[in-house]
Amino acid sequence: MATETVQTPATPELAADVLLSVRNLQTHFPLDQGLVKAVDGAGFEIRRGKTLCVVGESGCGKSVTARSILQIVDRPGRVVGGELLFRQTPRNDDGRPDAAQHGQERIVDLAKLSPKSAAMRAIRGRDIAMIFQEPMTSLSPVHTIGNQIVEVIHLHENVSKKEAKERAIEVLRRVGVPRPEQRFDSHPFQLSGGLRQRAMIAMALVCNPTLLIADEPTTALDVTTQAQILELMRELQSDYGMAIMFITHDLGVVAEMADDVAVMYLGTVAERGDVESVFRDPQHPYTRALLHSIPKVGAAARAREKLDTIRGMVPDPYNRPGGCPFHNRCDEMMPGVCDRILPPPTTLGEHREVRCLLHDPELISSNGGTVGAAETEDASRDLATEPRPTVVPDAAGGSTPDGDARSTLLDVEDLRLHFPIRTGFLRRTTGHVRAVDGLTFAISEGETLGLVGESGCGKTSTGRCIVRSHDPTGGRILYRENGSPAVDLAQLAGPELKPYRRAVRMIFQDPHSSLNPRMTLRDIIGEPLRAHGVASGSELEDRVGELLRDVGLRPEYMSRYPHAFSGGERQRVGIARALSLDPRLVVADEAVSALDVSVRAQILNLLQDLQAEHQLTYLFISHDLSVVEYLCDRVAVMYVGKIVELADTATLYARPRHPYTEALLSAVPKPDPRTRDRRERIVLSGDVADPSDPPSGCYFHPRCRYAKPVCAEEQPQLRDVGDGTTVACHFAEELTLRGVADGASTVTTTPK
Amino acid sequence: MLTYIARRVLMMIPTLFLISLASFFIIQLPPGDFLSTYAAGMSAQNAEVAQETLEALEQRYGLDQPFYVQYWYWISNIVCCGDFGQSFEWNRPVSSLIWDRLTLTMLLAIVSTLFTWFVAFLIGTYTAVRQYSVGDYFWTFVGFIGLATPNFLLALVLMWISFRYFGQSVGGLFSPEYESAPWSIGKAVDLFQHMWIPVVVIATAGAASTIRVMRANLLDELHRPYTTTARAKGMQEWRLIAKYPVRLALNPFISTVGWTLPTLVSGEIIVSVVLNLPTTGPLLLRSLESQDMYLAGSFILMLGVLTLIGTLLSDILLAWLDPRIQYEKAGSR
Ligand SMILES: Nc1ncnc2c1ncn2[C@@H]1O[C@H](COP(=O)(O)OP(=O)(O)OP(=O)(O)O)[C@@H](O)[C@H]1O
Ligand code: SF4
Ligand code: SF4
Ligand SMILES: [Mg+2]
Secondary structure: OOOOOOOOOOOEEEEOOOEEEEEEEEEEEEEEEEEEEEEEEEEEEEEEEOOEEOOOOOOOHHHHHHHHHHHOOOOEEEEEEEEEEEOOOOOOOOOOOOOOEEEEEEEEEEHOOOOOOHHHHHHOOOEEEEEEEHHHHHOOOOOOHHHHHHHHHHOOOOOOOOHHHHHHHHHHHOOOOOOOHHOOOOOHHHHHHHHHHHHHHHHHHHHOOOOEEEOOOOOOOHHHHHHHHHHHHHHHHHOOOEEEEEOOOOOHHHHOOOOEEEEEOOEEEEEEEHHHHHHHHHOOOHHHHHHHHHOOOOOOOOHHOOOOOOOOOOOOOOOEEEEEEHHHHHOOOOOOOOOOOOOEEEEOOOOEEEOOHHHHHHHHHHHHOOOHHHHHHHHHHHOOOOOEEOOHHHHOOOOOOOOOOOEEEEEEEEEEEEEEEEEOOEEHHHHHHHHEEEEEEEOOOOOOOEEEHHHHHHHHHHHHHHOOOOOOOEEEEEEEEOOOOEEEEEOOOOHHHHHHHHHHHEEOOOOOOOOOOOOOOHHHHHHHHHHHOOOOHHHHHHHHHHHHHHHHOOHHHHOOOOOHHHHHHHHHHHHHHHHHOOOOOOEEEOOOOOOHHHHHHHHHOOOOOOOHHOOEEEEEEOHHHHHHHHOOOEEEEEEEOOOEEEEEEEHHHHOOHHHHHHHHHOOOOOOOOHHOOOOOOOOOOOOOOOOOOOOOOOOOHHHHOOOHHHHHHOOOOEOOOOOOOOOOOOOOOOOOOOOOOOOOHHHHOOOO | OHHHHHHHHHHEEEEEHHHHHHHHHHHHOOOHHHHHHHHHHHHHHHOOOHHHHHHHHHHHHHHHHHHHHHHHHHHHHHHHHOOOOOOOOOEHHHHHHHHHHHHHHHHHHHHHHHHHHHHHHHHHHHHHHOOOOHHHHHHHHHHHHHHHOHHHHHHHHHHHHHHHHOOOOOOOOOOHHOOOOOOHHHHHHHHHHHHHHHHHHHOOOOOOOHHHHHHHHHHHHHOOHHHHHHHHHOHHHHHHHHOOOOOHHHHHHHOOHHHHHHHHHHHHHHHHHHHHHOHHHHHHHHHHOOHHHHHHHHHHHHHHHEEEEEEEHHHHHHHHHOOOHHHOOOOOO
């Protein structure tokens, strides 16, 4: 391993506590269609042993920045300018960090190294390691975990095979992989998502890096698994004393993890500073807009305010606006100024920097100090007090229903969906995966019922049974329309089902894969209309145009293909298709999970507007508890095919009755950095129980911190405990569980 | 793994049965029963066939019995005693005719496949890694020429070259002196000296398309996140490409082993006729022309069986190389 490094005496000024200083970084992609300036003058610092979180909407250049640091940008991208000053810890001959030479670090400008040079390769994986979003695709599917970890050790250190294996096993144990000796020989697909990410982290840590770059390491995981991984990373950080660059678009995660924050927009850093002051006192209009667009758990959600959104969307990479990159979406845009001048970075204090002309000292002084000052004042007033418009007035019965005030639309009784497992030589059925196992709940007309739980607990299967894309293996789905007699959808088949297929529609999670790329919007949205013989010809066209307008798209888009649209717009198309047949009940399966915060806010607002307009009833399936709290009237919590708790949203969030609900709520990262040290987190250990072989008694007992001997023997039944709450826990009455309202949030909940 | 193999072998049985039925059906196709054809043929050559012989043959093949009984006689003789019946054109047992030729065909097929792959991997990998480079365009061009040139033309050209510049006897797989000699080192060397022409001819056609497949597979794999992960570990570029993307791009190839065999055999016929190779192709063609149905049926049966075995082998290889397949098929989910 060659470790010759390029000394850069020209730029030695690197503050003592800074590990990596990124200055005016430029990474460009010369493509056939034009030059994409993915990173265009980004600058920030990572302090030793601290965590820098990088946030921003999709396509703002977060990942490209991270890859630029390691010079592993995909071709034809290249770092074309700027400096990446890195303080390299000396290593002794066999590659370990050398304690004797402590304090004699060399400063290397990574931007000056060639991507293929030995010096650059020696840094990758050893001094700076990286982990990625999708552990499934980021690990090779055909090599064992152990092979992939040991490889890193051999690349950078001179150790024997045996020693390398021992080290790998030790790191696996350290990151909380149970039975690491066996896992060493496992393939990635044999592990759960959480374990895979742990293996990935082990791979990154095995050579003791001083900087760990994590590109959305928890985005693909459940809240509970995310909480485990975040906890692990915090622990490891103090153990290994490494700095972390943590890329995320979840401001809750930022508040939990960050020491410093950098907010990126279109390849530049709009604002950076320590997490406390950025959250308390955001200075850039973009930061403020981002912070506004998140629904906060336990915060004023009951008032059903419309969420703030950021106008428009991230411009496409070929048409980047001149002047301030944010000016076409900024509410405080100063015409004639912002669209012409590129805002320079303005230092506001220690580690604090903002790129907005409102703060530009020259501009402020040339205007006699008025422009900037007035605008800033105005902005902070907006942040603090301005009441936001309310969507559904309470008089219309927008919030909690009183039970019999509204008639029941759907009554699900003892719903079951079991998939046979075939094993062995003769493929005999040796068991069943009980995806849905005795589910009972009701949805009233006009209500939104949330369905939450970890992945693999049967949420999607439930949704599919209700829209009948799966055939339930037992139970009843009673559907009542306008007081007409109930029909059991579970019993119907073929043509009998057709009228109900119009009335019950589904919105899917992934706006990319759920739309046929070879069909125009007219065909996509019109298809159900044609299939049900509702409209054709010009009538169909009118109807599609109307639907597009309903979901906030222009009717002229009708003849375009889905690839011409962004994720948020595609989700709007998906919604328009679901609405085309005037349904009564819409099952939305993770409908906003794949979207950016700002776009998610737009879609949530849209769903609410449409509900009021078309008297829709929603079954809203999500693993994101803050979204569910924001949108839903009642919430059902599922665990291993069963409902464990069902209650009004406000009650459930303020006072959960089931330990599983408590743990889920506790796992949600709160977008408020001040609370993170005061909160006692409940980190659920292990994974969701195997639905083909659930534990005895209460399915939750192996992970429950309140479990008593009886829990392993008797299965608790769902029962009413007052307050409109039903729970399946033996000790629902005795336990006092923590919700999210107490002391955690800025605004307290107002239970009905 | 063992269960997987066992299940795959069991699943072959019905297919084998169908293949044998089809082969036998072909044997039965020509009008009239072949004994009379045989007798007529013999008498045309002024060789009287004894009535006893005819009767014995009739017994042996169960000619007076219904179809399924005849089938039973035929297949049970093959399975238990390796007796494929009589070739009436050559007047020899079929089994004495086909084994040599089948062996040579298999040898030719395997060597051509390996050669095709070797060339295709190198060029496919090169063109994928250097996508849109001059080298990429050059090899793409060469590949298309290879695809467009008729095999027999290439065979003739190579024959001429080998005759003109190497002074070798052309055609066939052996020099005359080794033709019917027993196997020896000299004979093997001779075989390889002759075999390069058909191997190159067959491989050129195969390689052109294989390069395209390899290039496309690899281009997909090169942009997978695990490649970036490997790069972020500090691996050298060529090592990383060989270990990860190339390794995964191989899988689709291996799954094609099974069905490259029949295409090789059929593609080989013309070449073999031109080059006068002692392989199955020309003999199969002849036997079909002359309605030598036991010979034809046996060839078809054996080629079918070999294809099945090839598929089985490629599946096992694939399951061994790609642990995901075993995992899914073993039903552990
Ligand atoms: N391989 C590539 N080829 C061409 N353009 C690219 C490539 N990778 C990224 N880009 C462009 O660079 C810009 C920044 O992308 P990047 O992936 O860094 O965004 P991001 O902030 O990480 O977004 P996300 O939140 O979706 O991960 C985008 O405009 C993207 O189109
Ligand atoms: S410079 Fe102008 S447009 Fe840009 S963020 Fe500041 S106020 Fe908005
Ligand atoms: S029944 Fe027991 S194990 Fe189950 S949730 Fe209640 S306390 Fe926990
Ligand atoms: Mg990214």
